[in-house]
Amino acid sequence: MTESRTVASTAHTKPPFTAESTLATLTKACNATDLSASQAELIRLGENAVYRLTSPIVVRIGRTGAYADDARKEVAVARWLAGEDFPATRALPFEQPVIVDGRVVTFWESISGEEDYGTPIEVGRLLSRLHAMEAPTDLRLPPLRPFARAERRITENDWFSPEDSAFMRAQLVKLQEDYAALTFELPQGVIHGDANVGNVIRDRAGQPVLIDLDGFSVGPREWDLILTAIYYERFGWHTAEEYEAYTNAYGFDVMRWPGYPILRDVREFxxxxxxxxxAGHDERAAAEVRKRIRALRTGASRHDWEPY
Structure with a gap:
């Protein structure tokens, strides 16, 4: 695994994970690596804040230092995939991650100048190739821990109402039990962990490239297949033709597996x-979360869920 370095911070409390606070973190991290954050562009703000620098570099800022091990693994995975000539994002060749303001920062080659997302068939092809690979033992990929971040997200979230917090905790326990009882059909092996069209970007030559490697682990291949299935079946974000092309490209339809409904519920949760x-600092996201929790409670349609 690669090493990391820490940049001293004078902050006594961790600020909200917003565009403003992550830009301040970005500036410190760039100063520590002799890069410039001038005119940096925020690409997305989700599990990570992702910025594009004026140089052809993309910077990912994790929400918390608790994800440092995941970031080290992500960089190591990127170096392995580069050695295998697999089309995935490439980490810059210096010591990383950098820890700033209690956040984990990593630096990557820019794939393109815009967010040109891949298609379901391209996701299927990349997964078919990835799932045929065997990781070297010195990479030490961990086993998949499906709920590793869920408990922290619920426990540390002071936005939930007491009723919603209790509901989410109860759901977590139920889904953990349901997941433990699953019998998977496909062999276990290397998985991406969050495979979907949002994590496939076309490069400047128009070729699909896999990004966001922090979820790499060893686990059931069905885990990588489920998101595209529910994007089609539950949310209506993909067409029937797109989903059929996806399953043909990969060679397996996870919706035909008996465990699909349980894994679908896990991923939605x-x-x-x-x-x-x-939700605590974005009212649009807060409204979406309220809607989604109502759907979990009542079994309502997910076709009005908005993509994020």
Missing amino acids: LMVTWLSQK
Whole structure:
């Protein structure tokens, strides 16, 4: 694994994870690595804040230092995939991650000048190739921990009402039990952890490239297949033709697996816990989380869920 370095900070309390606070973190991290944050562009603000610098570099800022091990793994995975000539994002060749303001910062080659997302068929092809690979033992990929971040997201979230917090905690326990009882059909092995069209970007030559490698682990391949399935079946974000092309490209339809409904419920729940991190300082996200929790409670349609 790669090493990390820490940049001293005078902050006594961690500020909200916003565009303003992450820009301040970005500036300190760039100063520590002899890069310039001048005119940096915020690409997205989710689990990570992702910035594009004026130089062809992308910077990812994690929400908390608790994810430092994931960032070290992500950089190590990127170096392995580069050695295998697999089309994935490339980490810059210096010591990282950098820890700033209690946050984890990593630096990456810019794939393109815009967010040109891939298609379901391209996701299927990349996953088919990835799932055929065997990671070297010195990479020490951890086993998949499906709920590793969910409990922290619920416990540390002071935006939830007491009723919603209790509901989410109860759901977490139930889904953990349901997941533990699953019997998977595909062999376990290397997985991306968050495979979907949002994590496939076309490069400047128009070729699809896999990004966001911090979820790499060893686990059931169905975990990588489920998001595209629910984007089609539950949310209506993909067409039937797109989903069929995806399953043909990969060679397996996870919706035909008996465990699909349980894994679908797990991933939907995790999507809600993920978005809830933004609810305290983003009213649009807060309204979306309220809607999603109502759907979890009542079994209502997910076709009005907005993509984030």
